[in-house]
Structures are given as C-alpha cells and as structure tokens.
Amino acid sequence: MYELNTAQLGTLAATGASVAQAWVGAWTLFVAGLAAVAVARVAVRRRALMTTERPDTWPGAAAGPVGRRRWRAGPARRTRTRWSKRSAPPSVEQRRALGSPPS
Amino acid sequence: MDSRRGGPATGTSVVSTAPVTRCEELVVVIPAHNEEDALGGTLVALERQALAPGHVVVVADNCDDDTGQVALRHGVQVIATEANRDRKAGALNQALGRLAARRPTYVLVLDADTRLAPDFVAKAIATLESDSRIGAVSGLFVGDRPRSLLEQLQANEYARYRTQILTTGRVAVVTGTASVFRFEALCEVAARRGSLLPGTLGDVYDRSAITEDSELTLALRALGWRLASRPECECTTELMPTWGDLHHQRVRWYKGMLDNLRSYGLSRVTAPYVAQQLMIGVGIVTIALLTLLTAAAVASGTFAVQAFWLAVASVFVVNRIVTVWSVGPRGRLIALAVLPEIGYDTALQVAFVRAALRALTRRDVTWNHVALARDRPAADQPPRPAGALCPGSARGSHPGIRYDARDRAGRTRCTS
Numbered sequence: 001m002y003e004l005n006t007a008q009l010g011t012l013a014a015t016g017a018s019v020a021q022a023w024v025g026a027w028t029l030f031v032a033g034l035a036a037v038a039v040a041r042v043a044v045r046r047r048a049l050m051t052t053e054r055p056d057t058w059p060g061a062a063a064g065p066v067g068r069r070r071w072r073a074g075p076a077r078r079t080r081t082r083w084s085k086r087s088a089p090p091s092v093e094q095r096r097a098l099g100s101p102p103s
Numbered sequence: 104m105d106s107r108r109g110g111p112a113t114g115t116s117v118v119s120t121a122p123v124t125r126c127e128e129l130v131v132v133i134p135a136h137n138e139e140d141a142l143g144g145t146l147v148a149l150e151r152q153a154l155a156p157g158h159v160v161v162v163a164d165n166c167d168d169d170t171g172q173v174a175l176r177h178g179v180q181v182i183a184t185e186a187n188r189d190r191k192a193g194a195l196n197q198a199l200g201r202l203a204a205r206r207p208t209y210v211l212v213l214d215a216d217t218r219l220a221p222d223f224v225a226k227a228i229a230t231l232e233s234d235s236r237i238g239a240v241s242g243l244f245v246g247d248r249p250r251s252l253l254e255q256l257q258a259n260e261y262a263r264y265r266t267q268i269l270t271t272g273r274v275a276v277v278t279g280t281a282s283v284f285r286f287e288a289l290c291e292v293a294a295r296r297g298s299l300l301p302g303t304l305g306d307v308y309d310r311s312a313i314t315e316d317s318e319l320t321l322a323l324r325a326l327g328w329r330l331a332s333r334p335e336c337e338c339t340t341e342l343m344p345t346w347g348d349l350h351h352q353r354v355r356w357y358k359g360m361l362d363n364l365r366s367y368g369l370s371r372v373t374a375p376y377v378a379q380q381l382m383i384g385v386g387i388v389t390i391a392l393l394t395l396l397t398a399a400a401v402a403s404g405t406f407a408v409q410a411f412w413l414a415v416a417s418v419f420v421v422n423r424i425v426t427v428w429s430v431g432p433r434g435r436l437i438a439l440a441v442l443p444e445i446g447y448d449t450a451l452q453v454a455f456v457r458a459a460l461r462a463l464t465r466r467d468v469t470w471n472h473v474a475l476a477r478d479r480p481a482a483d484q485p486p487r488p489a490g491a492l493c494p495g496s497a498r499g500s501h502p503g504i505r506y507d508a509r510d511r512a513g514r515t516r517c518t519s
Contacts, residue, residue, distance in 0.1 A: 017396070017399070020392050020395075020396060021396060023389065023392070024389055024392050024393045024396060027385070027386075027389045028389075028393075028412075028415060029415065031386070031419075032415045032418045032419065035418050035419050035421075035422035036418050036422070038266075038267070038270070038422055038425075038426060039418075039421055039422050039425050039426075041270035041271065042266060042270055042425050042426060042428075043425075044270075045269065045270050
C-alpha cells in the first residue's frame, strides 16, 4: 500500500490541475475551431446566395448540395443569371407555383 | 371536394417541364393523439400547399377529444387505431399498413401540431424525383412564435440546427415532425425488420424505439438510402412552454438516440452518431472541469483574463450570432448576451446526463404530452362533448405490409 505525504499530495494535485488545464485549453481550441468552420460555412453559403440567381428548385436542375437560394430580382444580379440554353427561365405561373416571387 | 382536402385527387402537376408529379402519388399521414386544438392549423397549412397532396389521412390514436371531428370538418379521411399500445410508432404502422393497398409513391408523415410552409410538398417531391436514391426529405423545423425567453432559446437552437443542415448538407435525423418518404424505402425498412434491422418484420417504425424518427433514420441509412433536406421544406413546431416539459422532451430524445445506437451497434452508419454523443459527453465533462478550475483560480486569487482566450471566446460569440441570424433581432440579442444560452445549454446537458444514466441502467422514459394554450382558429375549437370518441372510417385489424422478397434487385416490392 502506497502512502503519500503532504508534499507528494501537493505535487499530485498540481500535476492533476495542470493536466486538466491543458485538456480544457485543448478542447476549447478544438471546439473554437469547429465554431470558426461553422461561421465560414455560413459566410460561404451567404456569398453563394448573393452571386447566384438561379433557384436550385428549377425543374431539370441537377440535384446539387443542399442550400438556400432565394429568387432575387434586380439589375445587378440579372447579369449573372446562368440559365442553360436548354432550359428557359420559369414562367410567372411556374415561379408562383414554386413559391418564388415573379420578377 | 377540394382536392387539397383529400378525397379523389385531380392529378395536377406543378410545372409542366418537371417530371410528372401527380397529386395522388402523395399520401399524407398525420398521427394524432388528442390534438383537437392543434390539428386544425396543421390541416389548413396543408390545404395551402402549392402542390396539393392526393390524400390526407388523420390517424386518431386513442383519442378522447374531438380530434376526429376536426379532421372530418376539413374533409380528410380519419382512421382510428385498433388496440394500439405503441404510441406514435404503432399508430403509424397501422396507418401505413392500410396504405399498402393504395401503393402511393410518396408518404408525408406529419405531426398534428406542425404547420408546413406553402412550398414544402412541392420542393420535397421535386427533390425525391431528382434522385431515386433519396429515400426521404426531412423538414426543417422552426419554433412556432416564441413568446418567452425559454421559447426563444429553443427557437435559437432549432435555427442553429437548421443552419447546420443547410451549410453541411448532412441530415442527421429525418424529423418526425414533417418528412416525405419514398414509400418504396419504407417498404424495404419493414421487410428488413427482424433481420437486418431491429424491430418486428412488417413494421415500418420500430415499436420499441421511443424516438421513432431517429430510429427510422438509422434504418434508412443502414439500407443505403440517401437523406436530403431543402431550405423551403420548412415547418413550424410547438415549443416547450416550461423547463420541466423541455427536460422531459430532451431526456426522451437523448435516451431514444442512445437506445437506437445500442440497438444498431457500431458501424459505418452509426459511427458519426456515436461520435456526436461522445462529443456531447466529453463536452459536458470539460465544461464542468473548466468551471471547477475557474472557481479554484478565483478562490486562490490567481484568476486573470488573458487576451488570447478573450479572442477565442469571441469566436464562440460570433458563431452564436451568425448561426441564429434567421430568427430575427430578438434571437440575435439573446445569442449576443451569451449567458442565457449558456444556462440553456446547461439545462440540456443535465437532460443528457439523466438520459445517459437511464440508458445505462436500461430504465424507460415516459412520453410527456404537452397541452398548449395557443391561439387556435376559433372554428377548430368547438365545445367538446363529454366522453366523445374519435370516429373511425376504416376500422379493422392492422393488416401489416407483406413483401415480395424476390424483387430485391429493384428494391423490395410492397403488396397489400
């Protein structure tokens, strides 16, 4: 049976506290990294929303990654419209059916 | 009868250029247990869908209120469960068994207190039609008009979960609140129960699971089906009005997932979920340790704020605000305040610890049916006659679903 004197107990406690501190620090940095990645993902998605006008719900569009793409009308973004030659933009009726405001 | 209220479908499609999606290909199943207050709003939201479902069935499960009458007033079919002791899973199994004769292509399973966004059905069907490997499209739930701090905190949590799905594309759980399934996928799940999957052969939902939606998610993933979600597939769901209700709900959710993971064991499908649970557990221990160390530092007079850790903390604050941006200024302010959300997270951690202990000791948790005094449409709140029972238009024993196991190449076929 081992017996620890006061000095040894103090050393053990200090070592334990140091290990705990190191663990908490490392974990906090790890989780902060995940949080930063999440923020970056939101920023990327937001940027993608602002640079695309084509709704991913348009019939015939390939099933891409899940993302929120709102129909945004406006001259600045009009120039960035990327309709394929094979598919025409949706009609007003179609947009209404799909829940997008007609431009 | 309006085709959006069930009954014979008209077979209209939303857009002519899309793959033809007829209304009758989609059947909506709404399990309801004493939901006379909430059901009306759910059915109204369903009637306002841009793409009307072909048929709507309300499954009145052991009701002693006017749930069935409310459904009938909206012109939908009502079926009553027979000797169901397996809660929502049992009710859904009975309803889906009866649907086998109809052979719908898609099934929308919808909670009786959930309201769909107008484009929910159209977008979900379009997604399912875009890829035959997708077995389900999950709804993204948001909090229904948060009125208190607690409800706003839940709304923030849901918004964060929604943001996570939309930015990563990973659907962790096909929510039980509102999700559209490929009927073929459900049939395959039922055919594999008792062998490849836990549960009883013929059941779509595992009756022993207390969180049937997360169990079904694992089942679909185990069978190789893909899961998807769309930003337009939004639905509002009720928020827990008290801390006690929230605690009961979360203990059930956490324990349900832990039980499901134990049932499935460690595999490629369950590994991310197991890792998630471990992360939660390690996080709880670490936060407890941090609190302890901070208290010790304060007590010993060695506590000091360092610029580096302040910068790290600012990352968390930015994350909190950005990920709940969609809920509006009130939610953002609460996220900015930090402390309310820390308290909320602590409450959830307590629920997790309790659920983990119950899972370890294999103790059951009970359902907690919450009666909410929300402002319902007046038309849906008639005086309730004493002892009124739910009407049932299709009473009969649960027929189950039979399967043609030979058709494995083209996935399992359902027969009535």
